[in-house]
Amino acid sequence: MIEFCHISKSFRTDFWARPINALTDVSFQLSSKEVTGFLGANGSGKTTTLKILMHFISASAGEVVYAPELGKTFLEIVSNIGYMPERPYFYSNLTGREFLFYMGSLNEVKMPLLRERVSRWGERLQIAHALDRKINNYSKGMLQRLGLVSILLHGPQLLILDEPLSGVDPIGRKEMKAALDEIHKEGKTIFFSSHIVPDIEEICTSVVVLEEGKVRYSGPVDALLGRNSNKKEGPSLEDMVYKLGKLP
Numbered sequence: 001m002i003e004f005c006h007i008s009k010s011f012r013t014d015f016w017a018r019p020i021n022a023l024t025d026v027s028f029q030l031s032s033k034e035v036t037g038f039l040g041a042n043g044s045g046k047t048t049t050l051k052i053l054m055h056f057i058s059a060s061a062g063e064v065v066y067a068p069e070l071g072k073t074f075l076e077i078v079s080n081i082g083y084m085p086e087r088p089y090f091y092s093n094l095t096g097r098e099f100l101f102y103m104g105s106l107n108e109v110k111m112p113l114l115r116e117r118v119s120r121w122g123e124r125l126q127i128a129h130a131l132d133r134k135i136n137n138y139s140k141g142m143l144q145r146l147g148l149v150s151i152l153l154h155g156p157q158l159l160i161l162d163e164p165l166s167g168v169d170p171i172g173r174k175e176m177k178a179a180l181d182e183i184h185k186e187g188k189t190i191f192f193s194s195h196i197v198p199d200i201e202e203i204c205t206s207v208v209v210l211e212e213g214k215v216r217y218s219g220p221v222d223a224l225l226g227r228n229s230n231k232k233e234g235p236s237l238e239d240m241v242y243k244l245g246k247l248p
């Protein structure tokens with residue numbers, strides 16, 4: 001569905017300083033209708049990769065190829081993507097419901113459908129009870145849930161989520177993972193970054209592992225763990241990712 005072809009990105013913070021190479025020759029594919037996890041330590045380049053995918057910043061080299069099913073123009077492509085940034089911004093003087101209606105109308109979702117989706121995803125992500133409260137009273141986990149609902153309103157085919165589970169308590173994480181699983185079963189493609197390897201192992205069929213801006217692995221989780229899909233014993237993804245990090 002999306003192919004990263006030899007993407008490199010360097011940031012120049014100051015004319016005299018050496019540029020920071022955030023990404024070096026990054027290539028991988030996101031397959032349609034799969035859940036792909038994006039793993040990497042702090043500063044390994046995950047957010048930079050996702051920002052390049054969304055055209056918020058441009059790559060220094062390489063290109064991102066979008067499948068025709070996502071759209072012909074970039075405007076069509078982005079209207080088929082639901083993107084949740086690492087630090088989403090919310091208008092805190094609005095109620096959750098007002099914010100969701102605002103986001104839905106920005107995406108030109110018609111009112112009856114918008115109402116139905118706010119109610120459906122609000123219930124599913126267990127935030128419906130708080131939707132008439134002002135956002136400035138929300139906890140971190142409630143904001144994450146609201147953020148996820150807000151990017152589902154226009155019915156995107158592809159979800160790009162930058163650490164959607166961070167700051168969510170264990171029960172909340174479980175519920176959000178179940179919701180992501182449900183969204184996946186509806187035929188959506190999901191690409192999400194996380195630091196929590198067991199979460200990725202639980203819901204992802206594929207994984208991309210970045211280390212210092214380079215791809216250490218991209219492909220099926222089962223192939224990385226050296227097991228066939230019926231067999232659940234063997235090393236955990238956490239063991240394997242740790243080993244990958246130890247490679248020269």
Ligand SMILES: Nc1ncnc2c1ncn2[C@@H]1O[C@H](COP(=O)(O)OP(=O)(O)OP(=O)(O)O)[C@@H](O)[C@H]1O
Pocket residue numbers: 011012013020021022040041042043044045046047048049086
């Ligand atoms: N606008 C910028 N200017 C300069 N350097 C940047 C900029 N954005 C990112 N970087 C650098 O690029 C590298 C990758 O950063 P990035 O935010 O992509 O990492 P990350 O994998 O998302 O980390 P985290 O897990 O902490 O969110 C880091 O060294 C960071 O300092």
Ligand SMILES: [Mg+2]
Pocket residue numbers: 046047048086162
């Ligand atoms: Mg990041």
